[in-house]
Amino acid sequence: MSSSQQKRHIDLYTKEFYTACTLGGVVACGPTHSSVTPLDLVKCRLQVSPGLYKSNIQGMRDILSKEGFAKLFTGVGATFIGYSLQGAGKYGGYEYFKHFYSQTLCGGDATRIHNNRTSLYLLASATAEFIADIMLCPFEAIKVKQQTTIPSFCNNVWEGLSKTYKAEGLMSFYKGIAPLWCRQIPYTMCKFTSFERIVEYIYSKLPKKKSEMNPLQQISVSFVGGYLAGILCAAVSHPADVMVSKINNERVMGQSMMDASRAIYKRIGFVGLWNGLPVRIVMIGTLTSFQWLIYDSFKAYVGLPTSG
Structure with missing residues (x-):
C-alpha cells in the first residue's frame, strides 16, 4: 500500500463516511447498469413480446442489423441517471440504516448485533431500497417505455420525461412504483x-483473517461474493x-395496479x-459482482474498510 493510501482515513459513521458510501453507490451502480443496456434491452422486449427473438444473441444481432448500433443502447440515458440515484440511496442508505438499527434495536451491544446481524441486514437493505426506488421510478418508467416501443417513443430521456408528463401527468412516472418495490x-x-x-x-474458510489480508485480496473476496449473491437475487x-x-408498457391511466397485474397474469x-x-x-450476476468490486475499491481508495 502506498504512503498516500495509508494517510487516507475516514472515521466510521460520520458525515464524511456516509457521503463516501453514497458517492461509492453512484460510481458502482450508474456505469455498471449502463454497460449492460443491450442485454437489458433484449430482456425487456422479450418480457413484453416472448416470441420477438429466439435468443439473446439473435436479439442483439437483429437490433444491430435492423436498427443500427446506437439502438443497442436504447434507454442508456435513463438507465444511467436512474441507477446512479438508486445506487446513492441504496448503498449510502444501507450503511446508514445498518448502523441506525444496530443502535436503536440492539442498543449498540456487539453480541446482540452479531446474533441478530441477518435481521439487521434485511431491515437496513429493505429501508434503503424503499427510498432509493422513489428516485429510480421515473427513470425506470422512461427506460422501459423507450426499450419496448419500436420505434422508441422518444430520442432521449429528457424528451421522454417531457412527452410523458404532457400526455399523462406527474403521477404516470410512478404507476410502476408498487411492482418496482416488489422487484427491488x-x-x-x-x-x-x-x-x-x-x-x-x-x-471463515481462508487461512488468513480479513485484517491480515491486503485490500486487493479483500476486494477479490467481495467480487466472488457479489457474483454468487447476484445469482440468488436475480431469481x-x-x-x-x-x-x-409489462405494467410500464401496458397499463392505462385509470386502471388500478391490481387490475393491471391480474390482466397481465391471466x-x-x-x-x-x-x-x-x-x-x-447473467446480467445481474455480472452487475452485482462488479458493483461490489467498484464499491469496495472506492471505499479502500478513500480510506474505508471493505465490506463484509
Missing part, C-alpha cells in the same frame, strides 16, 4: 444479506421484474413470469 426490495434484501453472509463464510426478483416491464400465466430469466441471471 426483495432483490436488495437478498443482494446485501446474501453478500454479507457469503463473504463472512469465505473469510428471487425476476417475476416482479417481468411485471414492471394472459401470460405463471410460466410467463420467468421469461428472460437466463439473460437476467
Whole structure:
C-alpha cells in the first residue's frame, strides 16, 4: 500500500463516511447498469413480446442489423441517471440504516448485533431500497417505455420525461412504483444479506483473517461474493421484474395496479413470469459482482474498510 493510501482515513459513521458510501453507490451502480443496456434491452422486449427473438444473441444481432448500433443502447440515458440515484440511496442508505438499527434495536451491544446481524441486514437493505426506488421510478418508467416501443417513443430521456408528463401527468412516472418495490426490495434484501453472509463464510474458510489480508485480496473476496449473491437475487426478483416491464408498457391511466397485474397474469400465466430469466441471471450476476468490486475499491481508495 502506498504512503498516500495509508494517510487516507475516514472515521466510521460520520458525515464524511456516509457521503463516501453514497458517492461509492453512484460510481458502482450508474456505469455498471449502463454497460449492460443491450442485454437489458433484449430482456425487456422479450418480457413484453416472448416470441420477438429466439435468443439473446439473435436479439442483439437483429437490433444491430435492423436498427443500427446506437439502438443497442436504447434507454442508456435513463438507465444511467436512474441507477446512479438508486445506487446513492441504496448503498449510502444501507450503511446508514445498518448502523441506525444496530443502535436503536440492539442498543449498540456487539453480541446482540452479531446474533441478530441477518435481521439487521434485511431491515437496513429493505429501508434503503424503499427510498432509493422513489428516485429510480421515473427513470425506470422512461427506460422501459423507450426499450419496448419500436420505434422508441422518444430520442432521449429528457424528451421522454417531457412527452410523458404532457400526455399523462406527474403521477404516470410512478404507476410502476408498487411492482418496482416488489422487484427491488426483495432483490436488495437478498443482494446485501446474501453478500454479507457469503463473504463472512469465505473469510471463515481462508487461512488468513480479513485484517491480515491486503485490500486487493479483500476486494477479490467481495467480487466472488457479489457474483454468487447476484445469482440468488436475480431469481428471487425476476417475476416482479417481468411485471414492471409489462405494467410500464401496458397499463392505462385509470386502471388500478391490481387490475393491471391480474390482466397481465391471466394472459401470460405463471410460466410467463420467468421469461428472460437466463439473460437476467447473467446480467445481474455480472452487475452485482462488479458493483461490489467498484464499491469496495472506492471505499479502500478513500480510506474505508471493505465490506463484509
